[in-house]
Amino acid sequence: MLKNTRNRINARLKMLYDMMPECDCMGDVGTDHGFLPIYCVINGKCKSAVASDLREGPLKIAQKNILLHHCEKQIQTRLCSGLKEYRAQECDVIVIAGMGGLTICNILAEWLDQSAQEKYFPGNILFLLQPNTAEQELREFLWEHFFQIQDECAVQDGSHVYAGIKGHFTKEKELYTKVECYTGKVMCRRLAENDVIYYKALYQKYRNVLAGLTAKREPDEECLQNIEFYRHLLVEIERMINRRC
Known part of the structure; x- marks a missing residue:
């Protein structure tokens, strides 16, 4: 190589x-x-x-x-x-x-x-x-x-x-x-081109996670809390992406 x-x-x-x-x-x-x-x-x-x-x-x-x-x-x-x-x-x-x-x-x-x-x-x-x-x-x-x-x-x-x-x-x-455990504290401030690619991949990943959680017919309390968190996380990630675009 x-x-x-x-x-x-x-x-x-x-x-x-x-x-x-x-x-x-x-x-x-x-x-x-x-x-x-x-x-x-x-x-x-x-x-x-x-x-x-x-x-x-x-x-x-x-x-x-x-x-x-x-x-x-x-x-x-x-x-x-x-x-x-x-x-x-x-x-x-x-x-x-x-x-x-x-x-x-x-x-x-x-x-x-x-x-x-x-x-x-x-x-x-x-x-x-x-x-x-x-x-x-x-x-x-x-x-x-x-x-x-x-x-x-x-x-x-x-x-x-x-x-x-x-x-x-x-x-x-x-x-x-x-939220910072998922997004970090540094990339979200700099937002270079590759950083945006990372956040777009992260957004897609947790949108799929959220879709799986919301599809449950009888969600328990933990599931409902996770749904609330991932909705908040996706809003934050989308805000980061839009700030760069």
Whole structure:
């Protein structure tokens, strides 16, 4: 995919690359075939990288790709689940992508517990998160665990629209609303072209959810509350889209 060029990388990974500042070392959790750390090293975004995956097969392919691009001195590979084999302060930037938002929550929860046991505060590490599902659950988890979201952006890659979340852990808890768990706080203020595409996809998704709820013949109290919330959510998303158009 990358051989003989500095420009060939898919849109989903390119978004993560663009969100990343220059750093000494980046970690790529769930690296799959190692394309992102290779691209970062080749283009001078980072001096070194750690590429990890819990599956042996993809990690072996990543190792072959690393050798193919002569990056074996700059990129280490690790077979591990989440951040279990990462050392404290080893990486300046950690990318967790290519998985569901709930899986990312579990990885971060385990890592926060480990950091607490080691009496290490992770506030100097920048995280780039890119869930392929459950963005709202991930945002809520982050805010509940004193995470400050510095930036968010979206990109369409194939038929899927991905949201990228950039930020770090702090010692202060940020206030948020239920609607903001779905929409975020940053994209809705900036509303770049890809952000609007994200919100249009979000609108369609929850319009379908609302249609399913309203089709129930005997809705219970919880269902009625959800109907009220999703109607409110759709109004807010539509307002964001119209503000950009």
